[in-house]
Amino acid sequence: MDTAISLAGKDFVLSAADVTAARSIVVMKEDQDKIQELDRFRLLSAGGDLGDVAQFTEYIQRNVHLYELRAGTSLSTRQIAHFIRGELARALRERPYEINLILGGYDQGEGTSLYYIDYLGSLHMMKYTAQGYAAYFVLSTLDRLYRPNMNLEEALEVLRACLDEMGRRFLLKQRHFMVKIADERGVRVLENAFVDASGTPTSSVTGAAAAAATS
Amino acid sequence: MSRRYDQRVTTFSPEGRLYQVEYALEAISHAGACLGILCSDGVVLAAERRNLSKLLDKRGRITRASEKMYEIDNHIGCAVAGITADANALIQKARLFAQRYLYTYNEPVPVEYLVQQIADAKQSYTQFGGLRPYGVSFLFAGWDRHLGYQLYNSDPSGNYGGWKAIAIGQHHAAANSMLRQEYPENPEAMPTMKDGMRLAAKVFAKTIDLSILDVEKLEFTRVCPLDACTNANILFHNVSDEELKSAFEEVKRELAQASGTENT
Numbered sequence: 519m520d521t522a523i524s525l526a527g528k529d530f531v532l533s534a535a536d537v538t539a540a541r542s543i544v545v546m547k548e549d550q551d552k553i554q555e556l557d558r559f560r561l562l563s564a565g566g567d568l569g570d571v572a573q574f575t576e577y578i579q580r581n582v583h584l585y586e587l588r589a590g591t592s593l594s595t596r597q598i599a600h601f602i603r604g605e606l607a608r609a610l611r612e613r614p615y616e617i618n619l620i621l622g623g624y625d626q627g628e629g630t631s632l633y634y635i636d637y638l639g640s641l642h643m644m645k646y647t648a649q650g651y652a653a654y655f656v657l658s659t660l661d662r663l664y665r666p667n668m669n670l671e672e673a674l675e676v677l678r679a680c681l682d683e684m685g686r687r688f689l690l691k692q693r694h695f696m697v698k699i700a701d702e703r704g705v706r707v708l709e710n711a712f713v714d715a716s717g718t719p720t721s722s723v724t725g726a727a728a729a730a731a732t733s
Numbered sequence: 734m735s736r737r738y739d740q741r742v743t744t745f746s747p748e749g750r751l752y753q754v755e756y757a758l759e760a761i762s763h764a765g766a767c768l769g770i771l772c773s774d775g776v777v778l779a780a781e782r783r784n785l786s787k788l789l790d791k792r793g794r795i796t797r798a799s800e801k802m803y804e805i806d807n808h809i810g811c812a813v814a815g816i817t818a819d820a821n822a823l824i825q826k827a828r829l830f831a832q833r834y835l836y837t838y839n840e841p842v843p844v845e846y847l848v849q850q851i852a853d854a855k856q857s858y859t860q861f862g863g864l865r866p867y868g869v870s871f872l873f874a875g876w877d878r879h880l881g882y883q884l885y886n887s888d889p890s891g892n893y894g895g896w897k898a899i900a901i902g903q904h905h906a907a908a909n910s911m912l913r914q915e916y917p918e919n920p921e922a923m924p925t926m927k928d929g930m931r932l933a934a935k936v937f938a939k940t941i942d943l944s945i946l947d948v949e950k951l952e953f954t955r956v957c958p959l960d961a962c963t964n965a966n967i968l969f970h971n972v973s974d975e976e977l978k979s980a981f982e983e984v985k986r987e988l989a990q991a992s993g994t995e996n997t
Contacts, residue, residue: 589846591879593838600839 520552520565521692523656523680524620525646525664526632527673530701531622532708533561534677536692539568548694556582558704559624560595562602565650566617566637574615578602595623599633599641607639618649624700648680655687656680670699674708754859757868757889760815761902767801767812768900768908768936769872770916771884772929775957776874777972778802778812779933781902781941782950802954802971806831808841808876810954810969814902815869815889823867827851844875848885848893856891866890870901874956876967882956897923898932904940911936926957927980930972934984943988946981948974 519540524533539550554562554575562578564571581601586592593601599621609615619635634640634647646660647653663676674697681695697708746752767780780801801813803820805827813820830850834842851871858866866889873885886901887893898916900908915932917924924932930953937945945951953972958965 588849589843591843594840597838597840601837604837 519690520650521652521684522552522563522565522620522649523652523677524563524622524632525660525673525676526630528667528669529629530670530699531561531624531630531632532673532677532697532699533563533620533622534695534697535563537694537696538692551696553696553698554579555705556598557592559700560598561622561698561700561705563620564617570615570617574617594625595621595631599635602635603639603641606635606637610639620647620649622700624702651688652684655683659683751859754866754890757866760868761870762905764814764902765801766900766902766904766908767814767872768933769812769874769884770898770924770929770933771882772926773923775926775955776882776884777926777929777933777953777955778810778872778874779937779951779953780812781945782952785949802952804969805847806841807968808956809844809847810874810956812872813869819867820869823851823854823869826854841877843877843879844873844883845885848873848887852887852891852893855887855889859890872899872901876956907940908936911939926955930980931984934981938984938988943985946985948977953977
């Protein structure tokens with residue numbers, strides 16, 4: 519049920535994910551952060567079994583940090599992607615993690631990169647991608663609207679079009695999304711990336727929590 | 734008295750020394766000489782070939798191409814001083830680690846990370862009981878995207894360090910002091926690969942004797958682009974006999990000239 523959409527712009531990666539934690543037909547909460555910040559420059563969006571997501575993303579985060587301490591250099595986004603792929607491929611033969619991931623990051627000197635990784639251990643470098651049911655709806659939207667070297671405004675516009683499409687065609691209404699960005703300044707949450715008709719922000723956790731409190 | 738503290742590697746003597754580790758270091762300072770020089774366009778390793786028997790079957794990889802030089806991965810090579818059998822065991826570890834790293838991260842292993850692993854393996858045998866330490870020192874030459882060309886040494890105690898130029902094995906004290914004098918102080922004026930090879934040959938000639946400048950008696954390897962023009966394909970490889978011969982000739986001429994001017 520989780521939705522994760524990411525796209526690479528001119529010198530940044532934009533990642534959006536819904537903030538709903540649900541079990542069966544019950545919504546538990548609407549401020550679940552599904553975009554893990556692996557280190558200063560890397561974002562890992564994860565969908566799937568919530569327990570697996572928590573366990574696996576934290577495992578990756580700690581290993582990235584351990585490597586940095588041991589080797590004195592940090593892993594590149596590409597190296598992290600291959601490490602994740604390897605861990606998932608290994609787990610697949612034992613007890614698979616039921617999670618699908620999008621890794622985005624910024625590397626000094628190399629720029630941004632974005633990787634699609636699924637629970638079977640497939641790894642693809644992408645310019646834009648989506649995980650979950652979202653992929654059925656938004657990939658065509660992205661195919662049509664995505665342009666290389668977009669600036670932040672343009673990229674957010676494309677993202678908004680994707681979420682509109684989801685709102686129109688997807689059975690489940692996911693009202694709140696969190697948007698994070700990775701660029702040369704590091705990773706951070708984009709507060710108020712989207713503002714709905716009434717002027718209340720709908721994109722961030724804070725926005726979602728506020729909306730939940732008022733309803 | 735000291736024998737009481739000789740037998741167990743992992744026991745300190747009352748003076749706070751680990752005799753077995755010191756003996757291992759001592760053994761290496763009698764082994765065939767190796768030296769490494771960091772250059773602006775590569776790293777060069779040079780070593781003395783000790784076994785010159787006519788009966789050697791030179792078709793074998795070890796006996797012909799290399800007595801003391803080993804490839805760890807495409808971009809890292811090492812020279813060995815000490816017990817070759819111990820070196821073999823550690824080199825297998827290093828090769829395995831390099832390939833595991835490539836498998837995990839899809840990128841060649843950073844040089845220092847690999848050196849650190851080997852140093853850790855050596856250190857463990859100075860601490861955990863009953864086994865003798867590895868009686869071998871290494872010079873590692875390599876390249877990675879973080880620090881470019883690099884040269885490291887690693888000794889039986891588990892210490893390692895990065896160097897611009899270093900010698901191990903026999904005559905290492907004399908060779909190191911000569912390298913200190915001859916290696917340019919200004920970091921901008923790093924020697925080129927060509928100068929580095931000549932410097933290596935000169936150090937051997939002066940610390941051993943002039944007759945060592947023979948392709949049968951010295952072996953040279955390096956990490957640098959296979960084709961200097963393209964600057965791509967940075968690989969560990971042997972220096973060809975032809976190239977060595979001409980370098981040796983130049984050094985011989987230079988030394989003869991120097992001694993000539995001294996005499997007049």
